[in-house]
Amino acid sequence: MSQEAKRVHAHELIDQMDNEFFDAIYQLMETYVRKQSDQIMGYSPKGEPVYVGEFLEQAEDQIRRAKAGEGISIDELKKRSAVWVAHSSARHL
Known part of the structure; x- marks a missing residue:
């Protein structure tokens, strides 16, 4: 699966998540992006x-x-x- 297809599919998966799991994934992504900008x-x-x-x-x-x-x-x-x-x-x- 291409990166573009993965990104599209990820958006679809996010729409299907319950709020608790979404919050956990969101925090993980925020932490990752913050660490990248702090490098x-x-x-x-x-x-x-x-x-x-x-x-x-x-x-x-x-x-x-x-x-x-x-x-x-x-x-x-x-x-x-x-x-x-x-x-x-x-x-x-």
């Missing part, structure tokens, strides 16, 4: 952990802001990038 997906340049949930929230916010027209132009990004590269190169001399 460390990497580290910041300062060595601080970056959690999956926080990363996804920030990514969604950035997407929302970009769609709203907030942000900087490509030309501004190039200027800032040139400054970063210059600073980085100066530190390595």
Whole structure:
């Protein structure tokens, strides 16, 4: 059975469950999702952990802001990038 078919079937099964069993399964799913979002997906340049949930929230916010027209132009990004590269190169001399 494909993942898509399993998901459709799971929805059908959920509709047939009594409330007590549904509550138990619901709590299990909530715990699983919460643990997934609490996992460390990497580290910041300062060595601080970056959690999956926080990363996804920030990514969604950035997407929302970009769609709203907030942000900087490509030309501004190039200027800032040139400054970063210059600073980085100066530190390595």
